[in-house]
Structures are given as C-alpha cells and as structure tokens.
Amino acid sequence: MSLSRRHFLILLPAAAVAWESVLAGTPESSPNYRMSDHWWGMLIDIPKCIGCGNCVRACQAENDVPDGHFRTWVERYHVDDWNMTNPEVISPDGGKEGFPSVNDDPNGKYFFVPKLCNHCADSPCTQVCPVGATFISPDGVVLIDQTYCLGCAYCVQACPYGCRYIHPQKHVADKCTLCYHRITRGLTTACAENCPTGARQLIDLKNPNDPIHAFLKTHSVQVLKPQMATGAKVYYNDLDGAVR
Amino acid sequence: MKFLKDAGHLFRFAGLFVLAFLIFLVVRGYVVPKTFGEYGHYRGATIVEIAARPVKYAGHQVCENCHTDVVAAKNLGQHAHVNCEACHGPLANHANDPASVTPALPDTAVLCARCHTASAAKPKNFSQVDPADHSGGVPCQTCHNPHNPTPGADPATGAMPPAATAGTHAAPDPKTAGGAK
Incomplete structure (x- = not known):
C-alpha cells in the first residue's frame, strides 16, 4: 500500500473526527447524551453545609446502598486552637441522621465536610484493578463493572479517600457512580438534588455555560489530598487545611 | 530440499503451535465480552447498563409540572431553594403513577x-x-x-x-x- 505523506496528512483530521465519534458513544437510555461533551465533577461549598445528612439518606435511597456502608458521608471536624494538626473528626452512621449539637466552644471551630468519590482523572483505584472491572468513563466518572469485578478489594485499599467498599451481598466492589443514571438523563445527583442549602452542586467542566467556571475564578477552591496527584474532581470551597 | 529431509519433527511442532494459537483465538473470542476495549480496558456496555438504572428521585422539575401552586408558594419563602424531595422523600414512582403511589x-x-x-x-x-x-x-x-x-x-x-x-x-x-x- 502506498500512502504518500501528502495523503496521510489529508486523512489525519478525518480520522481524528471519526475516532472522536467512536469515543463519544451514546448510552441507549439517553439518546441525546454524548459522553465526549461532558467532564463531570462536584463542587462542595463547605460554609453552606449544615450537617443534616440529607445527602447520605438520598444516596442510600437512590442507589440501594447497604446499611453501614456509604457512597457519600458527612464528617464533622473540630479543630482545636492548640492542636491544629490533630482535628477531632466524627461521622456517626455517616452523618445519616445528623450530628449531636455542640455548644459554642471557646476553643477552636467546628465544621462539616461531606465526602464522596472524587472521580479522579488519574485514579489510583482504576490503575490497580487486575481485571479491568473499574475504569474512568469518557465523561470523567469512575465506574465499576460489577459483573466483571472479582471482589479482590485491591481498589478498596488503593483509594486514598476511602470511598470504596465491598458490597456485603454482592461481594464485589461498590462506590459512588456520581448518579450516572441520573446525570445522563439531564438530572442532578441524588445528593445535590436533596441538599437543602445548595452545599453540593454537580459540575460539568466541559460545559462552558456551567456556573462553576465563574465560581472558580472568584473562590479559593481546593481538592482533597492534592499532593497525591489523583486529579480529584470534587472541588471544596473554603476547605480548612486540617481536613484530611 | 535436502535440508528439509530431517525436519519433519519441526513441522509437526510448528503445526501444534499454530493449532494451539487458533484454539487460543477461538476461546478468547468467546470469553472476552464483545464490548471489551470499546473505550478502554473495560467492558464498554457497562456504561450503558449503569446509565439504564432506574431513577428514584424524580427531580424538582417533575414536581413543578403538576404542583405549581405549592412551588409558587414555596418560591416566596426561605425554603425556595429546598427541593421538594429533600423533605418529601424519593417520589419518582409517584410521578410515574400519581394515583396509586402517594407520598407520606x-x-x-x-x-x-x-x-x-x-x-x-x-x-x-x-x-x-x-x-x-x-x-x-x-x-x-x-x-x-x-x-x-x-x-x-x-x-x-x-x-x-x-x-x-x-x-x-x-x-x-x-x-x-x-x-x-
């Protein structure tokens, strides 16, 4: 076969466009959804969180999360004035039924930190899977093929955020899907839908009209464990340095 | 062809090797799922399967389609930004069948x-x-x-x-x- 350099260069852009459409894909349940148009993440506005646990209950109801396991949970931090590097963290039943009241403490501060899968762009959990059961979808969501998973729990150990667990009945890994079945239908996630204060917002970094872009320009936003270079896409606004 | 005279055992061995390779290809064709590798080192159909899971929370837009009076009243107060299902629970079933499924x-x-x-x-x-x-x-x-x-x-x-x-x-x-x- 003789392909001249000239013809090769002419064909190259066409091949790129074709490959892009292959990568795009279209889930059957949402015919107007193109994976290549999205890059999902979440914004968590710490100063808005009231620790009501609505997100935890909504997640459990939406995704049939077994009791005692969490795809999302809320932690309450107490950072003492005299011991900044050793915060006291509680999360009773994942914060599902809220938190015990605290009176004003002259020492230090209290605040809530909702946690969930960070849907890392360079995810440690997908890198360690020996069978290709967990992966980052073309639209930036870390998912698990539960028909393929062996339940070896290697990914559970690899996740630096503790976001995975072995499902007690299915005996395979389970985690937050960022409500993939909802976001592909144009809905927001169950946790964001049910957050009464708007502390959680689904964000689409590839959508130029998403309000996240304006928000990021004017706020101090941080991800958890940035030193691990996981490419985490759960952005925390006003995150205290004591949060692990 | 003098040099092939004593090479029969090599051909038999090569034949076995080719046969084993063909068997490997056939078995691989059956064992590896069709959509494996469609987007990467995983079964591409998983994405479709996960996207097809049923929705439990209908979303506030669905509530607003029918309960316009309540939504209008809510929008005037402090709870304007609290979505209906945040208090009333998951009601996609009610939205699909309002007559037989009623929220508590x-x-x-x-x-x-x-x-x-x-x-x-x-x-x-x-x-x-x-x-x-x-x-x-x-x-x-x-x-x-x-x-x-x-x-x-x-x-x-x-x-x-x-x-x-x-x-x-x-x-x-x-x-x-x-x-x-």
Missing part, C-alpha cells in the same frame, strides 16, 4: 429538627433553635408553614408580617423562643 406526610418534629437544631458547627447565618426550648413540644407547623416558614407569612403572596422583616427569624417571644443564633 413527613414528621415535622424529626424533619425540621434535622436542619434547624442549633449547633456551633452550623453556619452562623443559618436559622437555628433549640427545639425543646423554642417550642416546648408544640409541633413546628403550628406556627411555621413548612413551604413558607416565616410565621405569619401570607401563603398566597408571601407577604411578611412587619416583625419578620427585622431579623432572620420571626421576632421571638423571649419567654418561649430560643431565637436564631
């Missing part, structure tokens, strides 16, 4: 307290009370309409009573109310 009325004693119980961990500008101190056991909805919680607010127009405009919370009776922190 939430217990305000539990529901209101979850968000509004005073705690130093909550944002300072968020309305918080000590429920026992604030109401003395009187149900919240005696004074507060959950859809527009400012006491005395006109449910139809959202007009506030004069006292409510002074602070974040209704002017509290110092004897009965814990007051907003």
Whole structure:
C-alpha cells in the first residue's frame, strides 16, 4: 500500500473526527447524551453545609446502598486552637441522621465536610484493578463493572479517600457512580438534588455555560489530598487545611 | 530440499503451535465480552447498563409540572431553594403513577429538627433553635408553614408580617423562643 505523506496528512483530521465519534458513544437510555461533551465533577461549598445528612439518606435511597456502608458521608471536624494538626473528626452512621449539637466552644471551630468519590482523572483505584472491572468513563466518572469485578478489594485499599467498599451481598466492589443514571438523563445527583442549602452542586467542566467556571475564578477552591496527584474532581470551597 | 529431509519433527511442532494459537483465538473470542476495549480496558456496555438504572428521585422539575401552586408558594419563602424531595422523600414512582403511589406526610418534629437544631458547627447565618426550648413540644407547623416558614407569612403572596422583616427569624417571644443564633 502506498500512502504518500501528502495523503496521510489529508486523512489525519478525518480520522481524528471519526475516532472522536467512536469515543463519544451514546448510552441507549439517553439518546441525546454524548459522553465526549461532558467532564463531570462536584463542587462542595463547605460554609453552606449544615450537617443534616440529607445527602447520605438520598444516596442510600437512590442507589440501594447497604446499611453501614456509604457512597457519600458527612464528617464533622473540630479543630482545636492548640492542636491544629490533630482535628477531632466524627461521622456517626455517616452523618445519616445528623450530628449531636455542640455548644459554642471557646476553643477552636467546628465544621462539616461531606465526602464522596472524587472521580479522579488519574485514579489510583482504576490503575490497580487486575481485571479491568473499574475504569474512568469518557465523561470523567469512575465506574465499576460489577459483573466483571472479582471482589479482590485491591481498589478498596488503593483509594486514598476511602470511598470504596465491598458490597456485603454482592461481594464485589461498590462506590459512588456520581448518579450516572441520573446525570445522563439531564438530572442532578441524588445528593445535590436533596441538599437543602445548595452545599453540593454537580459540575460539568466541559460545559462552558456551567456556573462553576465563574465560581472558580472568584473562590479559593481546593481538592482533597492534592499532593497525591489523583486529579480529584470534587472541588471544596473554603476547605480548612486540617481536613484530611 | 535436502535440508528439509530431517525436519519433519519441526513441522509437526510448528503445526501444534499454530493449532494451539487458533484454539487460543477461538476461546478468547468467546470469553472476552464483545464490548471489551470499546473505550478502554473495560467492558464498554457497562456504561450503558449503569446509565439504564432506574431513577428514584424524580427531580424538582417533575414536581413543578403538576404542583405549581405549592412551588409558587414555596418560591416566596426561605425554603425556595429546598427541593421538594429533600423533605418529601424519593417520589419518582409517584410521578410515574400519581394515583396509586402517594407520598407520606413527613414528621415535622424529626424533619425540621434535622436542619434547624442549633449547633456551633452550623453556619452562623443559618436559622437555628433549640427545639425543646423554642417550642416546648408544640409541633413546628403550628406556627411555621413548612413551604413558607416565616410565621405569619401570607401563603398566597408571601407577604411578611412587619416583625419578620427585622431579623432572620420571626421576632421571638423571649419567654418561649430560643431565637436564631
């Protein structure tokens, strides 16, 4: 076969466009959804969180999360004035039924930190899977093929955020899907839908009209464990340095 | 062809090798799922399967399609940004079949307290009370309409009573109310 350099260069852009459409894909349940148009993440506005646990209950109801396991949970931090590097963290039943009241403490501060899968762009959990059961979808969501998973729990150990667990009945890994079945239908996630204060917002970094872009320009936003270079896409606004 | 005279055993071995390779290809064709490798080192059909899972929370847009009066009243008050299902629970089944699936009325004693119980961990500008101190056991909805919680607010127009405009919370009776922190 003789392909001249000239013809090769002419064909190259066409091949790129074709490959892009292959990568795009279209889930059957949402015919107007193109994976290549999205890059999902979440914004968590710490100063808005009231620790009501609505997100935890909504997640459990939406995704049939077994009791005692969490795809999302809320932690309450107490950072003492005299011991900044050793915060006291509680999360009773994942914060599902809220938190015990605290009176004003002259020492230090209290605040809530909702946690969930960070849907890392360079995810440690997908890198360690020996069978290709967990992966980052073309639209930036870390998912698990539960028909393929062996339940070896290697990914559970690899996740630096503790976001995975072995499902007690299915005996395979389970985690937050960022409500993939909802976001592909144009809905927001169950946790964001049910957050009464708007502390959680689904964000689409590839959508130029998403309000996240304006928000990021004017706020101090941080991800958890940035030193691990996981490419985490759960952005925390006003995150205290004591949060692990 | 003199050099092939004694090479029969090599051909037999090569034949076995080719046969084993063909068997490997056939087995691989059966064992590896069709969509494996479609997008990467995983089964591409997984994405379709996960996307097809049923939705439990219908989303506020669906609620607003029918309950326009309640949504209009809610939009006038402090709870304008609280979505319906945040209090009423997952109701996609009700949206699909409004006649046979009806939502249970939430217990305000539990529901209101979850968000509004005073705690130093909550944002300072968020309305918080000590429920026992604030109401003395009187149900919240005696004074507060959950859809527009400012006491005395006109449910139809959202007009506030004069006292409510002074602070974040209704002017509290110092004897009965814990007051907003």
